[in-house]
Amino acid sequence: MTAHAAGGPITPARRARPGRLLKRAAVSLLIALVMLPPLFPLYWMLISSLKGPEELATTPPTWFPGDITFGAFSEVFSVVPFGRAFLNSALIAGVSTLSVLVTSVMAGYVFAKYRFRGRDVIFWAVVATMFLPPIVTLVPLYWLVSTMGLADSYAGVMLPWLANAFGIFLMRQFIADVPDELIEAARVDGAGEMRILWKVITPLLRPALVSLALFAFVFYWNNFLWPLSILQDDGKYPVVLALSQLLSYSTSVRYQNVVMAGALIASVPTILVFLLAQRAFVQSVSRTGVKG
Template sequence: MRRLAQLGLALVLIPALFPLYWMVASSLKGPRELQRIPPTWFPSSPSLAAFGEVFETVKFGQAFLNSLLLAGVATLSVLVTSVLAGYVFAKYTFRGREVLFWGVVATMFLPPVVTLVPLYWLVSSMGLADTYLGVLLPWLANAFGIFLMRQFIADVPDELLEAARLDGASELRILWGVVTPLLRPAVVSLAIFSFVFYWNNFIWPLSILQDDAKFPVVLALSQLLSYSTSVHYQNVVMAGALIASLPTIVVFLLAQRVFVASLSRTGVKG
């Protein structure tokens, strides 16, 4: 029975992992081998030359650093604002709390294209067009993050918070010293979702940035795609796509245990 389960898992994983394998294999092939029909499954003469060409063809190194900066800052900001807002919504009672909370949740259902033009005019009117801050401004808070943190913080016993207050702890100390350590699975899950989303976000940076020196890696990759019609550059495009995918893969692999634990916890909640 166990072997059948492993076989079934393998059958599911093969189609899911095949695009990644083909991307790696194609990046290691030369232009001539890419033209072969039928295609070869394994590179006959593996070469890393395409990876060097990625950085020579477009400003890929600068774009990679830009993405690390933008996705890193946005993820950190989302974690802080989500925990703060989630704590207020979960543990404080004030007039209009439910209306305000569900108003925040309602923004999750707005298609991004609906808010694109208003955001562009708002950021441009502030003189932040073609700046890193202009890209980051709409990313500093996230409705999904607030919703997620509120749900997890609501499970924290009020008695624990009252005990900390009796000991003279301030609200911020209670939040960061008592509540936040209990949110580790939720925080890690939100960090993964946020980093992957902001790393791969294409439309907003494309709308607000003009200087290619400030482009994130997804925009640099789109520049590489303009060379995809030439067989000579297909391995370069695949190499660029692989490099662009590595940070999100690494982040997930490093945090997968905590991420799976958070899903398990969510699944068994009554």
């Protein structure tokens, strides 16, 4: 029996199959190698939080905990008011992110679809603020918030971040692609400007809004310098400031697993937000890449 009779004719597709498999394996290996550096700190936090103090002190360090223990996770909440700090961060990041979405859509709509004197000058002046280092605006912002009587308050922490230049720029770019005919048709039907904005335009911006919400939430969750400057009451500290309190225990091997457990808990919300938003984020990037 010939090879043709046993397995059928050897077509070009069958000859190319091993090459395709090899190419896929090479691509998978390359992706794995690229993913290892950013994922390694997360892995190290996880295994260190599951180790006991004795195992953390061993040299060389072990790559997997021999005796898994979860005591460090409960100890985090007894060493510092971590639960309260977690809620503080959720409040600050949540309200700030929601405000950025609303103000960015409204300002982006005005800059994209309205014609008025000085529009471009104002828009590029707003964009220019993106290039100011945060340390430059720290003292003026602190003076402004303090003179308003909002120092050491949740409102004082959130006030400077209720609008965002990057968000306005991003929404303006996306809204500019919405056909003017669609807006005019809504006006002919009797829709007001706010109804057009929230009922007609905003549903078309879903990938961009999700991407902006992702960036804003991660930034406000991890924001350290401004809360440190404006807050004095540790009961109002966000989670990043609570982590800085935990770092005072890191000099002792006994508490290194507690520090790692706190860092891991603080990372969970941003990881979950990214996992939930990744599909819309990829759609936003893909849409941006095919413009023009």
